[in-house]
Structures are given as structure tokens and as C-alpha cells.
Amino acid sequence: MADLKSVPADAYMSLAQSYGQSFYGALRGAEGTRNYAGGPAVLDFNPSSRDRSGDSSDDQTGDDEDSFDPTKGSPSYDNEGKLTGKKPKEQRSLRLSINARERRRMHDLNDALDGLRSVIPYAHSPSVRKLSKIATLLLAKNYILMQAQALEEMRRLVAYLNQGQTLNTSLPPFGQSSVYPYPGTNVPSTAEKCSAFPAGTSSLCKHCTDKP
DNA sequence: TAGGCCATCTGGTCCT
């Protein structure tokens, strides 16, 4: 907990602001919402201001042009509203290609996050909700700090054993590092999840924010 | 039903 306390609240606020809308919330899972393999993805993104003759790509390849009809679309404009040289169909094709690439990039990012989840001390059973992205990152940071502290502890112990030096007893007993995300168990309760956040309360934790 | 979390699309910027 100590490490998370070290993260200033205004840092969270600035992060929240940078993400806009409601980025922060409860520690919750999203297994039910992870459906990018054929997920919804059919969005009508700001149709009034953009060149969107067809719907959005909703497959993995990004080359879905079934609903695109260049004859129905307006002429090609750039982001300043100026006409561009590319035909609408070419523009659409390019856009779909870019979308697919971005989708792939985000999938890679999510795969990396899954890998991170798999190595941090958190319950991995199917009955336990998957950590959110932000919780994964925060707990990973916790875990790294805890490991660093444990390593330092071991070094001191080795030095003591080798040289007969006095142990620095200010450190907590081995394995009881204050930065360990959820001490004592691998299956955190809501309160334990809550305690992983700064100062005992956090806008990151719905359990905290629901407190009176 | 509101809020949280997410995937996706999109345009902008930077780099190769």
C-alpha cells in the first residue's frame, strides 16, 4: 500500500483528466465485454462530420467494404474539409487498412496486459473477475516494488551473515512487505482490493467511492 | 438505470 500512497492524488486526477470521461472506476472484470474477436465494432462515428459512406469494419481483417458504396458518398475531403485527390473508394480502403492495423496493435497491447496479469499475484481462477487494465498496471507496479524491497532485504541478510554486521531492523519481516498488493492471500476480498489503493480510499475503487 | 470498463474508429503527429 505504501507505494501506491506514494502516487500523488493529483497524478491520478491528471491521468483521469487526460483520459477524459469516466476512465476511473471500480476494480471489476470485463470478461463479458472482451469480444473483439467479432465484437460489435459497428459504430456510427460522427457521421455528420466525416466521410463515412458505409458502416465501420467489424471483422478482424479490416477489409470489410460490403456496405461501402462510393457512388453514394460525398467527394473526398481531408480533415480540413478540402477536396483530396484520392477517390472515395481508395480512401475507404486506406481507412479500413488503418483501422485493422490499429485493431491489431490494440490486441497486442491487450495480450501484453494478459501476460502481465498472469504473473502478478492475483487470483487467476475463472470464478474471479479479471483485473481491469488500470488495476493490472497498479498492482504490477506494487509487485515490482515489493520484489525490489525483498531483494534489498536479502542483500542485507547476506551481508549480515557474511560480515556479522548488524541487521537493519527497520525493514519489515521478509515476505511481509507493505507494498505487497494483497498480503496473506491470493484471493483478495473487496476490502483488500480497496486497500491496494492510495490512502485507503481511491477514486479507482468503487468500494472506496461508495463509502459514506 | 447510472456508472464503469471496454473495443473500435478516427484524425493527428512523429518517425523511418
Place this chain on the structure above:
DNA sequence: AGGACCAGATGGCCTA
């Protein structure tokens, strides 16, 4: 020119 990265916007799903 094309790709990578980023952030904003949007809508869907889920939970309290």
C-alpha cells in the same frame, strides 16, 4: 508514403 503511437469520441455490455 506508410506505419506506429496517441488521444478523443462513441456505443455496447455488465454490475450495483
